[in-house]
Each structure stands twice: as C-alpha cells, then as structure tokens.
Amino acid sequence: MQKNSNFIRYAFLLMFLVSLANAQTDRLDNEYMLEDLRKLSHDAAEGRKTGTEGAEAARLFIVKQMKSLGAKSYVKGYRHDFTYKNRAGESKDGINIVGYIKGSEKSSGVFVITAHYDHLGIIDGKVFNGADDNASGVAALLALMEYFENNKPRHTLVFAALDAEESGLRGARAFVEDERVPLEAIKLNVNMDMISINDKNELYVAGTSHYPELKPIIEKIDATPLKLRFGHDTEDLGHDDWTNSSDHGAFHQKGIPFLYFGVEDHAHYHKETDEFANVNQAFYVKAAHAILDCIIALDTSLN
Numbered sequence: 001m002q003k004n005s006n007f008i009r010y011a012f013l014l015m016f017l018v019s020l021a022n023a024q025t026d027r028l029d030n031e032y033m034l035e036d037l038r039k040l041s042h043d044a045a046e047g048r049k050t051g052t053e054g055a056e057a058a059r060l061f062i063v064k065q066m067k068s069l070g071a072k073s074y075v076k077g078y079r080h081d082f083t084y085k086n087r088a089g090e091s092k093d094g095i096n097i098v099g100y101i102k103g104s105e106k107s108s109g110v111f112v113i114t115a116h117y118d119h120l121g122i123i124d125g126k127v128f129n130g131a132d133d134n135a136s137g138v139a140a141l142l143a144l145m146e147y148f149e150n151n152k153p154r155h156t157l158v159f160a161a162l163d164a165e166e167s168g169l170r171g172a173r174a175f176v177e178d179e180r181v182p183l184e185a186i187k188l189n190v191n192m193d194m195i196s197i198n199d200k201n202e203l204y205v206a207g208t209s210h211y212p213e214l215k216p217i218i219e220k221i222d223a224t225p226l227k228l229r230f231g232h233d234t235e236d237l238g239h240d241d242w243t244n245s246s247d248h249g250a251f252h253q254k255g256i257p258f259l260y261f262g263v264e265d266h267a268h269y270h271k272e273t274d275e276f277a278n279v280n281q282a283f284y285v286k287a288a289h290a291i292l293d294c295i296i297a298l299d300t301s302l303n
Contacts, residue, residue: 049121
C-alpha cells in the first residue's frame with residue numbers, strides 16, 4: 001500500500017513538472033508561429049528576394065499579421081520605403097515593415113526588435129526558401145508582438161521586419177536614418193536572424209562583449225533545456241565575429257547597444273535545403289521563448 005502511494009505521488013509530481021515545462025513554452029502561440037514560418041518559407045514566396053513578386057507576397061502577409069494584432073503604425077500600411085545602390089551601382093527599392101506597441105512609461109525610451117524578411121530568391125531554377133534565414137526570425141517577431149500586445153511592456157517596442165539584409169544590411173541602414181524613430185530614443189536593438197536549426201540545443205546571444213552591462217541581465221535567464229551561449233562578438237574571431245554580420249550591425253555602428261540571437265552556420269545555410277521540413281521545431285519554440293524571457297528581463301531592468 002505504501003509503495004502504491006509513493007508511486008501515485010511520483011506520478012503526480014512528474015505530471016506537474018511536465019505541465020510546468022510546457023507552460024514555459026506556451027506563452028507564445030507556438031502553432032501560429034510555426035504556421036507563419038511555414039508560409040513565409042513556402043515556394044509561393046519564391047525566396048523573398050528584394051524587389052521581386054515573392055518579396056511583395058511576403059510583405060503583404062507580414063502587414064496583414066501586424067494589422068490583425070493591432071500594432072500601431074508610423075505610416076499608412078506599416079511600409080517604410082527606401083532606395084539604395086547595389087554592389088553594381090544600380091538603384092534598388094526596398095521596403096521595411098514597421099509597427100510598434102506603446103510602452104507604459106513614456107520616458108523609458110524604445111527597444112527595436114528586428115528580423116529581416118528577405119532572402120536569396122530563385123537561383124538556377126531552385127527556390128531558396130530561407131526558412132531559418134530568416135523566416136524563423138520574422139515569425140518569432142510576430143509572435144512576440146502578439147505577446148506584448150497582451151502584456152504591455154514598460155518601454156515602447158518597435159517591431160521591424162527589414163528588407164535587403166542580404167544586400168548589405170540595407171534595410172537596417174535605412175531604418176537608423178528614418179527620423180520617425182529618433183536614434184536618441186532607441187535604448188536597445190534585439191535582432192533575430194537564424195534561430196530555428198540547431199542539433200546541439202544552442203542559441204547564441206552576441207553583443208555583450210561590446211555592451212557588458214547587458215550580460216548580467218541575460219545571465220539570469222534560465223532557458224533550460226536550451227543552452228543560451230555568449231560569444232561570437234570579438235574582433236580576434238575573424239569570420240566568426242558576428243558584430244556586423246546581420247542587421248544589428250547598423251545599430252552598433254550608430255552606438256546603439258544590441259543583442260543578436262542566432263545559431264551557428266549549418267549544412268542548410270544559404271542552400272536550397274533551408275526549408276520548413278528541416279526546421280528543428282522543438283528547438284525553435286524554445287529559442288523564441290528564451291528570447292521572450294530576455295526581452296522581458298531587459299524591459300524590467302533597463303531604464
């Protein structure tokens with residue numbers, strides 16, 4: 001009888017621990033987020049190369065999602081157009097998609113949450129869908145927007161789906177020159193680029209070598225079973241220094257603190273195999289929740 005009683009207590013404890021673990025990864029709408037990732041990396045988006053019909057299809061989808069979430073917009077339709085010169089000196093048009101959620105404390109300033117939605121398009125007849133790079137970041141951005149729409153932050157959170165990252169961070173460079181979000185108001189950039197494919201359960205957060213005041217805040221985050229790693233942000237690493245490898249680089253060059261969340265390169269990086277079928281879905285959900293926890297902690301801790 002005592003043995004059965006112990007077994008029952010153990011079973012209830014196990015159920016409680018499982019439900020607690022699930023609760024930690026249920027604050028975002030996981031199913032919705034994965035479906036957004038699947039749609040953004042579908043063949044119909046034709047690889048989302050800047051200036052193509054596929055990019056426009058992705059853009060319309062993101063705008064629709066922002067509108068349905070009730071995000072505020074600086075301009076009609078969330079579209080911030082910009083022009084840039086490509087490597088061949090040709091004039092190209094890009095469009096950033098920007099919405100925001102007003103913070104509860106006006107004087108606290110602004111966090112800018114970024115993820116680029118462009119990718120490589122169609123090459124030699126093959127669609128480069130860019131599921132990890134970077135439909136994963138954009139789908140997480142939309143899920144985070146929904147969370148903070150229902151759980152008001154202290155700081156105003158600007159959510160920017162940026163264009164033309166693959167062309168040299170052009171969307172990010174246009175954003176930091178956009179006077180509708182004054183640079184002096186931006187306290188932090190949180191950038192997500194490739195957060196869904198990793199077999200070692202590791203998500204890197206780069207930037208604390210440049211902005212060490214942010215490290216103690218992130219160190220307190222318990223992302224178990226995911227491993228939140230610091231690094232990839234010092235000059236001695238050469239190619240493995242990610243300081244300017246994605247859109248956060250444009251913010252850093254303006255003196256704005258950043259944290260960049262991403263995985264190390266994998267076999268599907270910039271390949272036609274970077275598609276939804278190869279996403280580590282369980283890892284992705286954990287990664288998005290770890291980033292959520294970091295933003296909540298930063299929102300609470302930073303003035």
